[in-house]
Amino acid sequence: MRKKDDEKERSIKEAVIKLILEEGFHGASISKIAKMAGVSPATVYIYYENKENMLQNIYNEYSEDIFDYLLSCVDLKMDGQQLIEILIRSYYNYIIQNKEIFSFVEQFSNCPSLVNSCSGKKGVCHIYSLIEDMKKKQIIKNYRYDNLLAIIFYPVKAIAVDNHKSEAERADLLKEMIIIIQDAVLIQ
Amino acid sequence: MRKKDDEKERSIKEAVIKLILEEGFHGASISKIAKMAGVSPATVYIYYENKENMLQNIYNEYSEDIFDYLLSCVDLKMDGQQLIEILIRSYYNYIIQNKEIFSFVEQFSNCPSLVNSCSGKKGVCHIYSLIEDMKKKQIIKNYRYDNLLAIIFYPVKAIAVDNHKSEAERADLLKEMIIIIQDAVLIQ
Amino acid sequence: MRKKDDEKERSIKEAVIKLILEEGFHGASISKIAKMAGVSPATVYIYYENKENMLQNIYNEYSEDIFDYLLSCVDLKMDGQQLIEILIRSYYNYIIQNKEIFSFVEQFSNCPSLVNSCSGKKGVCHIYSLIEDMKKKQIIKNYRYDNLLAIIFYPVKAIAVDNHKSEAERADLLKEMIIIIQDAVLIQ
Amino acid sequence: MRKKDDEKERSIKEAVIKLILEEGFHGASISKIAKMAGVSPATVYIYYENKENMLQNIYNEYSEDIFDYLLSCVDLKMDGQQLIEILIRSYYNYIIQNKEIFSFVEQFSNCPSLVNSCSGKKGVCHIYSLIEDMKKKQIIKNYRYDNLLAIIFYPVKAIAVDNHKSEAERADLLKEMIIIIQDAVLIQ
DNA sequence: CATGAATGAGGCTTCATTCAT
DNA sequence: CATGAATGAAGCCTCATTCAT
Known part of the structure; x- marks a missing residue:
C-alpha cells in the first residue's frame, strides 16, 4: 500500500x-x-472527488488565508494609525505577493454558480474581534463592522490589481490611500 | 427587415x-x-467572429454602461453632499437592477486571460472630468483621481453583492456608508 | 441547412x-x-440523445421485427399443421438470417438494467389475435396464450443459436421439433 | 487462515x-x-488473472449449477409424470431463487465474444444419462436428446423471467405448462 | 441572412491493471 | 496475502466552429 x-x-x-x-x-x-x-x-x-469539488476545496483552503496573514502582521500594542497602515499595507502586499492565490479566490468568489454551491464559511470572522475591540477602545469610529471592513480593504484592492500602473505609481497611491482611510475611520 | x-x-x-x-x-x-x-x-x-470576440464585444458594450448611467443621474447644480449620495446610490441601484450585466462585467474583468487580450478603452474617463471639476471647485478634497474613484465606488460594491444580507440590512449599511464616504472626500 | x-x-x-x-x-x-x-x-x-437512449431506440425498432416477419409468412388459409410448421420455420430462418439483430435483441432483453428502463411496448401483441383465432376455430388446443407462445417459439430458439452443430444437424433437429410442437398444440 | x-x-x-x-x-x-x-x-x-478470466471462471462455476441442482431433486424411483414435473418445477424454482446467478449465466451465454473464448465444457452432460435412461425405459418418447432438453426447459424459462406477471399468474402458467410438456414427451 | 447537420478536438471521469508498501 | 495509490487508455459526451442548403 x-x-x-x-x-x-x-x-x-x-x-x-x-x-x-x-x-x-x-x-x-x-x-x-x-x-x-x-x-x-x-x-x-x-x-478530489471531481473538478467542482476540487475547486471548492482549494477555495476554502485559501479564501481565509489572507485574513490569517493580516492578523499575523498586526500587534495589539500598535496605536490606531499604525494598525490601519499595517492592515492596509499587509493586505496590499499579500495581493502582490500571492497574485495567483488572490486571482483564484477572486475569480471563484465572483462566479455565482460556484460560490453558491459552496459550503462557504465566511472566513472573515477572525478579524471581527480585532475591529470590534478597537471600536470599544474608541480608536475606531463606531461604524458597522461590515462597512469598516469594506472601507479599509476594498479600495486597496483597486490599487493592487491595477496592472496599468507602475509599481512606483501604485506605491504613491497606496500612501495616500492609507491617509484617506485613517482619516475616515480613526477617531480624531 | x-x-x-x-x-x-x-x-x-x-x-x-x-x-x-x-x-x-x-x-x-x-x-x-x-x-x-x-x-x-x-x-x-x-x-460575431468567434466566441472570444463576442465576449469582448459584449464586455466593451456594457463595461461603460454603469458610468454613463451615473452621469445621467447627477446634476452639476447639486451640492457636494447630494452629489456623493447620488453617485453612491446610483451605483448601488445599478448593480441591484442589472445583476446580470454587473456579474458579467465583473467576471470578465477578473479573468486575466480575457481582459488582457481586450482592446480595453478605460470607460471610466467619462466620470473623470466630473471628479476633477469638483476638486477644482474645492468641493472634493484634492486626492488623486484613482483613489477618489476607489473610495467612492469600491466599498459600495461590497454591500451590493452581499447576498447573505436582507434588503433592509443592506439599505442601512448603504445609508451609513454614504456618510462615511461624504466625510472622507468632501471638504468640511 | x-x-x-x-x-x-x-x-x-x-x-x-x-x-x-x-x-x-x-x-x-x-x-x-x-x-x-x-x-x-x-x-x-x-x-440519439445519448448511448442508452440509442440502444433502447434500436431495440424498440427491432424487437417487434420478428413478429411482423412471422405474420407476413403465414396465411389464414393454411391448415393447422402447415401453420405451425411455417411459424416455426420462419422463426428459425429469421434468427439465422438476422443473426446480428437477433443477438442484439436477445442481449438487450437479458440485461435487466437496460430493459427495465425501457418504454417497452410488448410487441408480441400482433401475433396474439392469430393464436386466439386458431384456438376459437378449435385448431389449437385451449392453452393459455403465453404458454402457447413459449412452447412454439422458445425451443426453436435453442436449436437456432446452437453454433456447436452443423447446419444439417440443426435442420434435422428442426424437422423433429416441428413434429413435437405440432403434436403438443394441435387438436388431434 | x-x-x-x-x-x-x-x-x-x-x-x-x-x-x-x-x-x-x-x-x-x-x-x-x-x-x-x-x-x-x-x-x-x-x-483472478484478469477480468475476462474472472468472468469465465465464475461462469464455469455457475453454468452447471442448475443441472446439479436438478439432479439432486429427482429420484429414479419416480414415475414419468412426477419426474417431468419435478424437473420443471425445480428448474423454475432455481431461477426464481437464484435470480442473480441465472441472470449472470444468461447474459454471459448470450454474449458471443465472451462465450466463444471460453473453455466451455457443456455442463449439460450430467443430465444426459438421465434423459437417455428414460428413453430406454420407454418412459419418454424417442426424440433427440437436444430437442427433449429444449422442450422441457426452454418454455419454462419464459415463464420464470417474465416480471410483468404476478407470482400467482406465473404459478398458474407453470401448472398448465407442466401438463403440456408431460403430454408432449411422455409415452401415453 | 439564417439554419440545422456535421465534425475533430477536447472536456471530465472511470476503467482495468500495476506498483510499492 | 493484502492493500490503497497510481496510471495510460479509453469511456461518454459537449465544445466551438464550419458546411451545405
Whole structure:
C-alpha cells in the first residue's frame, strides 16, 4: 500500500491556481492541471472527488488565508494609525505577493454558480474581534463592522490589481490611500 | 427587415449575460446561448467572429454602461453632499437592477486571460472630468483621481453583492456608508 | 441547412448491431460505432440523445421485427399443421438470417438494467389475435396464450443459436421439433 | 487462515453476480466489485488473472449449477409424470431463487465474444444419462436428446423471467405448462 | 441572412491493471 | 496475502466552429 503523497496534492493545488491565473478559470482543464502537476489525470481523482469539488476545496483552503496573514502582521500594542497602515499595507502586499492565490479566490468568489454551491464559511470572522475591540477602545469610529471592513480593504484592492500602473505609481497611491482611510475611520 | 436583425443580436447578448450569471462563465456555450436566444448556433457567427470576440464585444458594450448611467443621474447644480449620495446610490441601484450585466462585467474583468487580450478603452474617463471639476471647485478634497474613484465606488460594491444580507440590512449599511464616504472626500 | 441524412442513421444502426454481435454489448463503444458507421462520434448525438437512449431506440425498432416477419409468412388459409410448421420455420430462418439483430435483441432483453428502463411496448401483441383465432376455430388446443407462445417459439430458439452443430444437424433437429410442437398444440 | 481466503473469493464472486444483475454487464467494474466485496481492487488480481478470466471462471462455476441442482431433486424411483414435473418445477424454482446467478449465466451465454473464448465444457452432460435412461425405459418418447432438453426447459424459462406477471399468474402458467410438456414427451 | 447537420478536438471521469508498501 | 495509490487508455459526451442548403 502506497501512502498518499502530500507532495502530489500540493503540486496539483499549485498547478490549479497557477493555471487559473494564466489562462483563466475555464482554461484550467483537468488534463492541463495534471500535466503541469506532473501526474496522471486519473491521479487527480484520488485527491478530489471531481473538478467542482476540487475547486471548492482549494477555495476554502485559501479564501481565509489572507485574513490569517493580516492578523499575523498586526500587534495589539500598535496605536490606531499604525494598525490601519499595517492592515492596509499587509493586505496590499499579500495581493502582490500571492497574485495567483488572490486571482483564484477572486475569480471563484465572483462566479455565482460556484460560490453558491459552496459550503462557504465566511472566513472573515477572525478579524471581527480585532475591529470590534478597537471600536470599544474608541480608536475606531463606531461604524458597522461590515462597512469598516469594506472601507479599509476594498479600495486597496483597486490599487493592487491595477496592472496599468507602475509599481512606483501604485506605491504613491497606496500612501495616500492609507491617509484617506485613517482619516475616515480613526477617531480624531 | 433591419429590426429583426437588431432583435437577434440583442437576444444573443441577453442570453450570454443571463447564462453567465446562472451557470458561470464556462457554462455559457455557444449552443446553449443559441438555444436561449432562439437562434441557430450558426447564426451567432453572423454577428460575431468567434466566441472570444463576442465576449469582448459584449464586455466593451456594457463595461461603460454603469458610468454613463451615473452621469445621467447627477446634476452639476447639486451640492457636494447630494452629489456623493447620488453617485453612491446610483451605483448601488445599478448593480441591484442589472445583476446580470454587473456579474458579467465583473467576471470578465477578473479573468486575466480575457481582459488582457481586450482592446480595453478605460470607460471610466467619462466620470473623470466630473471628479476633477469638483476638486477644482474645492468641493472634493484634492486626492488623486484613482483613489477618489476607489473610495467612492469600491466599498459600495461590497454591500451590493452581499447576498447573505436582507434588503433592509443592506439599505442601512448603504445609508451609513454614504456618510462615511461624504466625510472622507468632501471638504468640511 | 442540411437535412438529416437517413443513410447516416441507418449506418449507425447497422454498426451498432454488427458490433454488438462481434464484440458483445460492452465492446460497442460510441467511438467504435462511429468509426464503423463512417461518421464522427459527435454525429451520433445528432440522431440519439445519448448511448442508452440509442440502444433502447434500436431495440424498440427491432424487437417487434420478428413478429411482423412471422405474420407476413403465414396465411389464414393454411391448415393447422402447415401453420405451425411455417411459424416455426420462419422463426428459425429469421434468427439465422438476422443473426446480428437477433443477438442484439436477445442481449438487450437479458440485461435487466437496460430493459427495465425501457418504454417497452410488448410487441408480441400482433401475433396474439392469430393464436386466439386458431384456438376459437378449435385448431389449437385451449392453452393459455403465453404458454402457447413459449412452447412454439422458445425451443426453436435453442436449436437456432446452437453454433456447436452443423447446419444439417440443426435442420434435422428442426424437422423433429416441428413434429413435437405440432403434436403438443394441435387438436388431434 | 485458509478460511479467510475462501471467504474473500466468495465475496468477490457474489459481488460480481449481484452487480451484474443490478447494473448490467458493463456496470460491473473491478473497482465497484471490489468495493461491494469489501476488498481492494488489487486483491481481485490475487484470485483472478484478469477480468475476462474472472468472468469465465465464475461462469464455469455457475453454468452447471442448475443441472446439479436438478439432479439432486429427482429420484429414479419416480414415475414419468412426477419426474417431468419435478424437473420443471425445480428448474423454475432455481431461477426464481437464484435470480442473480441465472441472470449472470444468461447474459454471459448470450454474449458471443465472451462465450466463444471460453473453455466451455457443456455442463449439460450430467443430465444426459438421465434423459437417455428414460428413453430406454420407454418412459419418454424417442426424440433427440437436444430437442427433449429444449422442450422441457426452454418454455419454462419464459415463464420464470417474465416480471410483468404476478407470482400467482406465473404459478398458474407453470401448472398448465407442466401438463403440456408431460403430454408432449411422455409415452401415453 | 439564417439554419440545422456535421465534425475533430477536447472536456471530465472511470476503467482495468500495476506498483510499492 | 493484502492493500490503497497510481496510471495510460479509453469511456461518454459537449465544445466551438464550419458546411451545405
